[in-house]
Amino acid sequence: METPLGKFPKLHKTPIILVLATFALVTIVLLCNTLQGYLYLPQDLSKPPPSDNGELRGSKYVAVTTKKCDIFSGEWVPNPDGPYYTNTTCWAIHEHQNCMKYGRPDTEFMKWRWKPDDCELPLFDPTQFLEIVRGKSMAFVGDSVGRNHMQSLICLLSRVEYPIDVSYTPDEHFKRWRYTTYNFTIATFWTPHLVKTEQADANGPTHTGLFNLYLDEFDEEWTTQIDDFDYIIINAGHWFFRSSIYYESRGIVGCRYCLLDNVTDLPMSYGYRKAFRTAFRAINSLKNFKGITYLRTFAPSHFENGVWNQGGDCKRTRPVLSNETSFESIELELYLTQIEEFRIAEKEGKKKGLRFRLLDTTQAMLLRPDGHPSTYGHWAHENVTLYNDCVHWCLPGPIDAWNDFLLEMLKMEGEHGRLSGYEHKLYLSDKRMRLFK
Ligand SMILES: *[C@@H]1O[C@H](CO)[C@@H](O)[C@H](O)[C@H]1NC(C)=O
Ligand SMILES: *[C@@H]1O[C@H](CO)[C@@H](O)[C@H](O)[C@H]1NC(C)=O
């Protein structure tokens, strides 16, 4: 399976016997309460789910953040009750994000929750989520960090229900899952550059491939498939660090680190901007689409003491405070670029009654250098491209908070296409300005 920086083997499939064994265990637990003291119970089966923090008005869940609050500006605070699933209760954890399996020794990184400065962000409530999305469908469009997000969602929902596989192709890049009780569908669309792309050279100047990006052409693998979805969660980022040749109107306009004499080198944000512009244009030009588009903003990587292929690693075991870190300039540039394109698309969409929302996970994740697999995404003797993975996120782990955000945003969605109780200060708050120094 493709990852931002290299190829990994395909998604790990849990043998049916394990699924049956888990089912049997659950049944035993339910039938024999008296045995509980004697059985080893996976942590999250023996523990009640977090309480329903949402107020119930009529039959509708509403957000708790009723006063103006920027839910994306905050800090991580201890949550001794976490996590809410483990690798034994959830089969959806991608092999390379199953950090506990590969011997990660510390567990504190799973025990934090996001605390916005001016309000509380409720922990994910799977029943509430499934009630809200009953009869609906959600598409994850983008790269393997988007897949990482979807697998976190499946694991968080697993306390209530597991989906069945209803994929229409054996290609692991295009999965479709269905929650039968709730008639809710999740799909993933693999499009790490968002636009039409070809691999020009598997090796390239940095041995991570050289790609032809057709910056003004739709990637029809997803743009032709999403008309009927109620929610699109779109993301892109780490693949734009690779060498690429930029095409517009079918001609070369420049490249990003292609080292070809006759091609002008352009900044990475050039391709990134145009790719988002084209992807949003595709969404805004769909005939029947009536859904909500969430831009899940760039999640920074945390290589320290070297870049990804020169010994860089992420060995921390605790989050940092927002006054203890700041962005790398290139990451800030990507973040601001995608938000500028988002704003343009949002305005365009409004004319057609389409809703665009920012799922601005960037600040929260900037503060989680402890949340990546590092060397615990594979066995020590295995030779994988991304040996120290400081890009993806361990499951369970801080990426689970993305679904806390998502649920809260779903709850804030008003009847008339407006977000209620919602304030998003973006980079304008003093605190954020400090992060972006
Ligand atoms: C889950 O993690 C444990 C270590 O905590 C490991 O021994 C086990 O093999 C893992 N199981 C699966 C199914 O990944
Ligand atoms: C399931 O949801 C879809 C929309 O996603 C709807 O068209 C269909 O009628 C629903 N099926 C049932 C059985 O409710």
Ligand SMILES: *[C@@H]1O[C@H](CO)[C@@H](O)[C@H](O)[C@H]1NC(C)=O
């Ligand atoms: C650049 O030069 C290579 C050969 O060195 C050629 O194949 C390619 O078409 C040239 N590209 C442009 C944009 O002129």
Ligand SMILES: *[C@@H]1O[C@H](CO)[C@@H](O)[C@H](O)[C@H]1NC(C)=O
């Ligand atoms: C960051 O803020 C905390 C309080 O929120 C404070 O205790 C700490 O000293 C600050 N650290 C720095 C480096 O300013």
Ligand SMILES: *[C@@H]1O[C@H](CO)[C@@H](O)[C@H](O)[C@H]1NC(C)=O
């Ligand atoms: C790892 O694999 C690559 C090719 O897949 C090879 O070039 C490299 O030498 C291998 N490294 C080790 C330490 O085996």
